[in-house]
Amino acid sequence: MSVKMTTRQVGDVTVIDASGRITLGEGSSAFRDMIRDLASQGHKKLLLNLGDVSYIDSSGIGEMVSGFTTVTNHGGMLKLLNLNKRVKDLLQITKLYTVFEVFEDEATAVRSF
Amino acid sequence: MSSPAPVVHLLDSTIETIDAAEALVTQAAERMGLGEDDLPGLGMAIRECVANAVVHGNRYSAKKKVHLTLNESPGELEILVGDEGEGFEIHDVPDPLAEENLLKQSGRGILLIRAFVDEFDVRRRQPNGTEVRLLKRLQPQ
Numbered sequence: 404m405s406v407k408m409t410t411r412q413v414g415d416v417t418v419i420d421a422s423g424r425i426t427l428g429e430g431s432s433a434f435r436d437m438i439r440d441l442a443s444q445g446h447k448k449l450l451l452n453l454g455d456v457s458y459i460d461s462s463g464i465g466e467m468v469s470g471f472t473t474v475t476n477h478g479g480m481l482k483l484l485n486l487n488k489r490v491k492d493l494l495q496i497t498k499l500y501t502v503f504e505v506f507e508d509e510a511t512a513v514r515s516f
Numbered sequence: 517m518s519s520p521a522p523v524v525h526l527l528d529s530t531i532e533t534i535d536a537a538e539a540l541v542t543q544a545a546e547r548m549g550l551g552e553d554d555l556p557g558l559g560m561a562i563r564e565c566v567a568n569a570v571v572h573g574n575r576y577s578a579k580k581k582v583h584l585t586l587n588e589s590p591g592e593l594e595i596l597v598g599d600e601g602e603g604f605e606i607h608d609v610p611d612p613l614a615e616e617n618l619l620k621q622s623g624r625g626i627l628l629i630r631a632f633v634d635e636f637d638v639r640r641r642q643p644n645g646t647e648v649r650l651l652k653r654l655q656p657q
Binding site: 426427428458460461462464465466468469471472489493496497498499501502 | 531534556560563564567571612613618619620621622624625627628631
């Protein structure tokens with residue numbers, strides 16, 4: 404299954420609920436398009452919920468980094484929520500824990516913006 | 517007990533080949549007894565190798581194949597992934613962990629491959645292309 408994404412508002416924070424796989428091809432391009440659309444529409448507080456994402460490859464990681472840069476360049480912030488162990492491991496290996504703010508609780512994440 | 521002969525697969529240069537290669541390798545590794553905690557990492561290493569072969573090596577060319585070889589021996593699985601591209605120098609790949617590269621979109625594939633296998637080598641493939649060799653050791657259960 405490729406990635407599926409839906410958005411919802413929690414106050415002024417846009418939560419992106421992703422599920423499936425963010426991998427080279429359709430999955431990573433769908434992810435890229437959504438982040439760019441939200442950033443260009445003026446959404447500045449983005450919280451990416453990866454709780455139901457089973458798999459991310461280097462292409463998916465690249466799109467997350469690209470999304471982070473895109474949102475930052477629009478004056479916003481992109482933070483991460485609910486990473487499973489494998490995704491946490493990937494962020495450790497790639498040192499991206501030093502780039503992303505990561506939360507395990509949505510309410511805490513929303514308050515952090 | 518003698519080891520089985522290497523199994524060679526010739527695969528198309530498509531995105532679908534990445535899934536197929538992952539399945540071939542993880543099924544072999546599982547059959548050999550690789551623990552379920554290690555299977556996803558090996559699968560990721562294979563996906564990254566084959567993605568490199570399809571995208572950067574063969575550039576999706578319908579005329580070029582990805583050469584996947586599985587070589588089983590007691591306690592270890594050797595995997596070769598070859599392409600028919602123009603080759604690359606691994607030393608030219610920037611360090612993705614360097615501060616100045618952390619926010620780059622690409623360049624993390626080899627880092628992830630190295631993280632999940634016991635040995636990783638890159639060599640020129642004859643008559644053309646690149647071949648990467650992965651070795652995964654199976655821990656005694």
